[in-house]
Amino acid sequence: MENPPSMSFIFLLCNFCLSMAALNDEGTALFSFKQFITEDPDGSLSNWNSSDQNPCSWNGVTCNDLRVVSLSIPKKNLKGILPSSLGILSHLRHVNLRNNKLHGTLPLELFQANGIQSLVIFGNSFSGFVPNDVGKLKNLQILDLSHNFFNGSLPVSLIQCTRLRILDISHNNLTNALPVGFGSSLNFLEKLDVSHNMFNGSIPMDIGNLSSLQGTVDFSYNLFSGSIPASLGNLPEKVYIDLSYNDLSGSIPQNGALMNRGPTAFIGNPGLCGPPLKNPCSSEAPGASSPSSFPFFPDNSPPGRSEGGNGSKYDKGGLSRSTLVAIIVGDIIGICLIGLLFSYCYSRFWTRRNGKKVDESKDGFQKGRRKDCLCFQKGESENVSEHVQQFDLVPLDSNVTFDLDELLKASAFVLGKSSIGIVYKVVLENGLTLAVRRLGEGGSQRFKEFQTEVEAIGKLRHPNVVGLRAYYWSVDEKLLIYDYISNGSLAFAIHGKPGTSSFTPLPWSVRLRIMEGIAKGLVYLHEFSPKKYVHGNLKTNNVLLGHNMVPHISNFGLARLVNIAGGSPTLQSGHLTDEKPHEKQLKSATSEASTFSSNMNTYYQAPEALKVVKPSQKWDVYSFGVILLEMITGRLPIVQVGVSEMDLVQWIQLCIEEKKPLSDVIDPSLTPDDDSDEEIITVLKISLACVQNSPERRPTMRHVSDALSRMVVNPK
Structure with missing residues (x-):
């Protein structure tokens, strides 16, 4: 059988x-x-x-x-x-x-x-x-x-x-x-x-x-x-x-x-x-007049900088003394506002709890230990979403162990005010340090859209991209909680931080590693992130430096979130600006510095950004090229030439046919030797490839990253 x-x-x-x-x-x-x-x-x-x-x-x-x-x-x-x-x-x-x-x-x-x-x-x-x-x-x-x-x-x-x-x-x-x-x-x-x-x-x-x-x-x-x-x-x-x-x-x-x-x-x-270049051929042998293989550039020293080189970093087109004082005053005012904000949260919490009013003179943050802290709620009748998370801290990382109650009890310090809100440094009781950005107060009907966007951004994990750890949404308040990056922005590292007297310039080897790290972060966003993202607003202020000066690209996707959150941003020269009534006092104290920073934004933009609405990855390539030029020259993206101004890219392209030694063009704080000379020239070539007017002629970030990595792994 x-x-x-x-x-x-x-x-x-x-x-x-x-x-x-x-x-x-x-x-x-x-x-x-x-x-x-x-x-x-x-x-x-x-x-x-x-x-x-x-x-x-x-x-x-x-x-x-x-x-x-x-x-x-x-x-x-x-x-x-x-x-x-x-x-x-x-x-x-x-x-x-x-x-x-x-x-x-x-x-x-x-x-x-x-x-x-x-x-x-x-x-x-x-x-x-x-x-x-x-x-x-x-x-x-x-x-x-x-x-x-x-x-x-x-x-x-x-x-x-x-x-x-x-x-x-x-x-x-x-x-x-x-x-x-x-x-x-x-x-x-x-x-x-x-x-x-x-x-x-x-x-x-x-x-x-x-x-x-x-x-x-x-x-x-x-x-x-x-x-x-x-x-x-x-x-x-x-x-x-x-x-x-x-x-x-x-x-x-x-x-x-x-x-x-x-x-x-x-x-x-x-x-x-010789023709069609403007520099005529001399009777000497080619290159005999200069041992350097670097292209020569004309002088473009800004007014106020002495020949002896005694001018400060701010002489390169920097801020006035009154501006620096205003920034310091603004920080003090911002800290006061933080105190008022937490006092307000405390009073709102105890007023709403069981419908009873509580004595506001007591230590409210020690008493108010509820994960669904209601200090930001407008009222139970305003139903933003059916999800309870709208009134709670939503973690985007399995390692997040803190809650909203702990966040509100923490010590907070103003890190800075940008055109789209205030960023605070928050230190929890256990010593964990975070960066918290406050967004708009409107947008009550767009929670689902905000949730989708912020959770997509929260999935991005790369050593050179700032991690978004959690978020909070309510009608009155939207918070984004990031990893805190300890060494400030790349802009401060290159040009010095306003209000500080000491400044240690970055050596060339460190700059080269920073360039490589930024490039790797962009390659991740462009090719390996779930949606092959475009940053769209890359600049030295949006690159933060962490331990051992490792760069972290920040503020990715922020413009989109601000729009959803109801911050009422407007687009000026392709960049977001934002005014909130409760921030007018702080803005008045820092308006000059903010205007200066906002003006800098335009000079990182690709030429086609003024004509095309949808950003492309080649926008980021152009912006990265400007950052490279900024790190090579030590100059701001806008250059003062006599009584006129031009952007750094125009200056490089205009002056490439003229003759100036390498020492007159690079950051004066750099002391190049024969080896770094060659590396600087190579990076200059990479940057010029990135800032081509035609997007099609710009390389991809993958190829740029690979070229920089070869220099770091195999230095001259």
Whole structure:
């Protein structure tokens, strides 16, 4: 009686084995690709079934006579690595995996499919060397490896791909010199982009032989040195040659495609001279007049700063004595207001408790130990939400152990007043220190919206982003409770804190680590946060420095929360301003300082921010570039030049064609040596890339962060 079940099992097992065996060799090779994919959020590979006889009906697969000739799965957020089995696809002609999340190295076996005509994998996270086996792809016409993390040299074997029409290796970490032979071998090349790498050495002379080139030939943002080969003028006259931001020197050849070009094609090369640049060539050898490879700048010392350098940090466009006094007075008034606020809370609590009035002269905060402290409530009839949390502290972190009662009993000090409210330093009885920001008093119908927004922000956890620990909402009061960051803002660290006599400038090594930390925080917001956020208001005042001067990006999402909370903010020059009646006294004492700070905001904005309503990540890239310039020069974002003013970016771009030694441009408190000289120049190049007028020409924060990390890990 047991035989039938046993036979049935064997029959089913055989059928399963036969179904697996039904898939041909190429299908098996492709199916291994699916097995190496760890994330497929769009279900792009959902119909890749091992039971099929061949893969020709699978998404992204094209066959010819049942042989796979194309694998095209772009922009599907696939995460994983490429298996070596793809080399089995002997008839493979086209690979398009652009804009996914693939990582790891390129398997050498892939290049055994030597019939490949196009290999397009830009916008992933591939790393490692470009395999020398790429030279085996004799039929290769399109090679696009851009926007990855490839490093090392470009293999010399690439020039064996003589049918190549498009070569884009931009935005990687490639180094060393370009292989000689481009012009001699790649006669069909129509597009060449090697920008945003770390290529060095001279530009190959024979590139001028590439008569089929079109559009822009881009060598920008590298470390190319030496003179510009006159042979580049032999390129078609309609070709735009971008040589900006390298270390090229000597006179610019005036022939063919190099003639009648604007200065933007050559800026950022300290040793270049002659038209279209304004600095004429001297009779001396290039670079003989200055041993520094830094681009020279004109003097822009603000009025009031002596030649002897005895002026204070505030002489760089800082605050007057009366302003500093006003700020100190404002702090004192703010502390008084805190006392009044807690007294008011106490009286409201005991007045409402059981409907009885209590003697206000007693120690109310010691008596009022209720988690649902009613000191901020307007009345039971005003139902904001059905959730009880509206009148309680809502933790956003499992480590939050304090409640509202403890918060209200704590010692509080005014940290500062911004255009959107007051921030307090609050020290609990157990010694835990927090930062509490008060928002608006209106917005009684928008609790659900506020809750959704604030809880999304509360999920963000990164070492370089200030953590939101908890929040409180009622009709009368909205509070945001953050981690307290102990060493103040980056603005104070660079320029000094108003009202203090002592000031210790940051050394270059510390500044470099701060730059790297900010970049990492932005990469997290842009690429790894749940919604790929944009900060939108990045500036040195919104970067706080913690233990060991670790930077923390603050005030993320604050503008949105203020709008919801009913603070009645208005937008002026793209930045929020806010006036609350109960803060008029404090504002009058600090109005001059607030106006000064508000005016600074505009100079961190990307040019397109004045025209486009929806912010983009490239806004943050621009703002980060301004911060880098501020940290290099030690100057405020607005620069006084004689009797006129200009923003720091305009000043850098205007003066890049002039000549001033490095010591006249960087922060006077820095004492650069030969090593930091090179690092400062590199960071300057990165900052200039970030502040490009065109958003499309700005790098992503991922590439900026990677470039800065290399400098910190491998200092000169």
